Amino acid sequence: MFSKTCEYAIRALIYIAQKSKDGSRIGIKEIALGIDSPEYFIAKILQELSRKGFVQSAKGPTGGFFMDGSNLKLSIADIVREIDGDKLFSGCGLGLKECSESHPCPIHNEFKHIRQAIKTMLEESRIQLFVEDLDLKLTFLKK
Incomplete structure (x- = not known):
């Protein structure tokens, strides 16, 4: 991750x-x-x-x-953003560049919830x- x-x-x-x-x-x-x-x-x-x-x-x-x-x-999210950037919190689960709400990849709708849960956990840690x-x-x- x-x-x-x-x-x-x-x-x-x-x-x-x-x-x-x-x-x-x-x-x-x-x-x-x-x-x-x-x-x-x-x-x-x-x-x-x-x-x-x-x-x-x-x-x-x-x-x-x-x-x-x-x-x-400092939150763990602060450290992650500094070192790895924001991709973990906003990137496509399949690594596609074009993935978005209006143009979703096959796992977009499920993955956005997981991504948000990870973001929340790391921001609170x-x-x-x-x-x-x-x-x-x-x-x-x-x-």
């Missing part, structure tokens, strides 16, 4: 939010280990997300990534909620 880049971005942001809530800064090696991702790949993703304000970073010996309170309010579930050990980020 998500690109690999988007999957890593979501997992990394949730991980950073959980690990930095006490004011800590988290390094790339720890993030990569914590979410089971390639270090070079997650570094590139986080550099871009930092530039766009999804996560903060600091350089130096005590540097690393961290999140502030406003970032905890905030990073803070995932951090709370991780703290309670209700969910996990790594196999």
Whole structure:
């Protein structure tokens, strides 16, 4: 459903939010280990997300990534739109360019309900909620 880049971005942001809530800064090696991702790949993703304000970073010996309170309010939909664009929320289920209400593909009418349900779920899913579930050990980020 998500690109690999988007999957890593979501997992990394949730991980950073959980690990930095006490004011800590988290390094790339720890993030990569914590979410089971390639270090070079997650570094590139986080550099871009930092530039766009999804996560903060600091350089130096005590540097690393961290999140502030406003970032905890980000929805998973915000992250998906930034990384993968809006296709998940508006695209055709069969990948057709011409699909629309007036010119529907064979699965259009059923798929638009599924697409809307996914959009609603991801818009209501905030990073803070995932951090709370991780703290309670209700969910996990790594196999």
